[in-house]
Amino acid sequence: MLPEVLEAMLPWLHGNHANPSGVYRAAKLARKAMDEARGHVAELIGADAGEIVFTGTGTESVNTALRSLDELTGEGSAIVSAIEHSAVLRFVENCKRKVSKIPVHADGRVDLDAFESACATAAYVSVMSANNETGVIQPLAELIAIAREHGLPIHSDAVQAVGKIPVDVRREAVDLLSISGHKFHGPKGVGALYVRSGLDFHAMIHGGGQENGRRSGTENVAGIVAMGEAARRAKIALETGEAERIREMRDAFENLVMGGVSGCMRNGDIAFRLPNTSHLSFESCDAAGLLILLDEAGVACSAGSACMTGKRQPSHVQLAMGLSEVRAKTRLRFSFSRLNTRDEVEKAAEITIRAVEKLRRVQGTGIGPVAIHHG
Numbered sequence: 001m002l003p004e005v006l007e008a009m010l011p012w013l014h015g016n017h018a019n020p021s022g023v024y025r026a027a028k029l030a031r032k033a034m035d036e037a038r039g040h041v042a043e044l045i046g047a048d049a050g051e052i053v054f055t056g057t058g059t060e061s062v063n064t065a066l067r068s069l070d071e072l073t074g075e076g077s078a079i080v081s082a083i084e085h086s087a088v089l090r091f092v093e094n095c096k097r098k099v100s101k102i103p104v105h106a107d108g109r110v111d112l113d114a115f116e117s118a119c120a121t122a123a124y125v126s127v128m129s130a131n132n133e134t135g136v137i138q139p140l141a142e143l144i145a146i147a148r149e150h151g152l153p154i155h156s157d158a159v160q161a162v163g164k165i166p167v168d169v170r171r172e173a174v175d176l177l178s179i180s181g182h183k184f185h186g187p188k189g190v191g192a193l194y195v196r197s198g199l200d201f202h203a204m205i206h207g208g209g210q211e212n213g214r215r216s217g218t219e220n221v222a223g224i225v226a227m228g229e230a231a232r233r234a235k236i237a238l239e240t241g242e243a244e245r246i247r248e249m250r251d252a253f254e255n256l257v258m259g260g261v262s263g264c265m266r267n268g269d270i271a272f273r274l275p276n277t278s279h280l281s282f283e284s285c286d287a288a289g290l291l292i293l294l295d296e297a298g299v300a301c302s303a304g305s306a307c308m309t310g311k312r313q314p315s316h317v318q319l320a321m322g323l324s325e326v327r328a329k330t331r332l333r334f335s336f337s338r339l340n341t342r343d344e345v346e347k348a349a350e351i352t353i354r355a356v357e358k359l360r361r362v363q364g365t366g367i368g369p370v371a372i373h374h375g
């Protein structure tokens, strides 16, 4: 979290404890603060405040969107890409309807021809804006145009994209879009769902009718206010070229590492990717072992997505991109933020180079990564 976001959050944790549904003064203040936050979140994605529904997490936002589509659409399959986050994949796998998982090309972008063919027998579509492992940005405008020709409603999991690249729900003409506070310097445990005005909507959580009946339960006022402040700052950061500064740091890191060790490759499309993400493979280096060496030296990164860390198998994303099992096991995801400095990035590159060299030496002795315990 940005320190300023924490500052904005604190008064709602140890000052005003009011329930925003109350009629007393403190409650009205809480309601007002939430309304302001709703406005900030809406502005970040080009929506109207009334189109934003606060949720508990990004996962809940995704599940809410898909539950609504599942309830309200007629016969037909659910189209998703093969590289969706588990929030989407596990939801559709638990539905009664058929699921069409659309393949991606080796660059990690959805195959538009396969998508178009699947649309003929589909009921709805959910495709992510940018992938959480590789950072690859999907051709959302093209996908939406095709889905529209077939009259299909479309949801996009934009949890990784929002705050890192400009996202505009009107320009994209998407029906539902999911976001999560902790991906743009807000707190964990708060998300939001954009629901296009006029779209039929079926709530997933029923109860006291909060969020205009779209998500019941007493609101997490502190989390919502903090997410609103993070959204306001993310918009300013995007407008003032902060993404470019992060991209430069990421590129500098990649150039240093790729120039410093042999057999280091980038995975996924290089042009269409988030400015903060670097997905690298290190030839003959077990990612799990590398992860431990890096952690010991103060570099926190992950093998694939956070949910994949600790698992030795290649992720569904890597397999969908056609990465060989061997190469997939040698991959790491590094992410950068506006809180990083150029100094840190250079140090991280140096540590990575040393860790790769060390691991290759150890592996050369035959006591390689199998000897490294990684719980």
Ligand SMILES: Cc1ncc(COP(=O)(O)O)c(C=O)c1O
Binding pocket: 057, 058, 059, 060, 062, 085, 087, 128, 130, 131, 132, 157, 158, 159, 160, 180, 181, 189, 190, 191
């Ligand atoms: C693409 C994507 N979708 C959904 C989620 C889930 O969001 P949350 O952690 O807020 O539940 C994540 C989290 O990493 C993500 O990267």
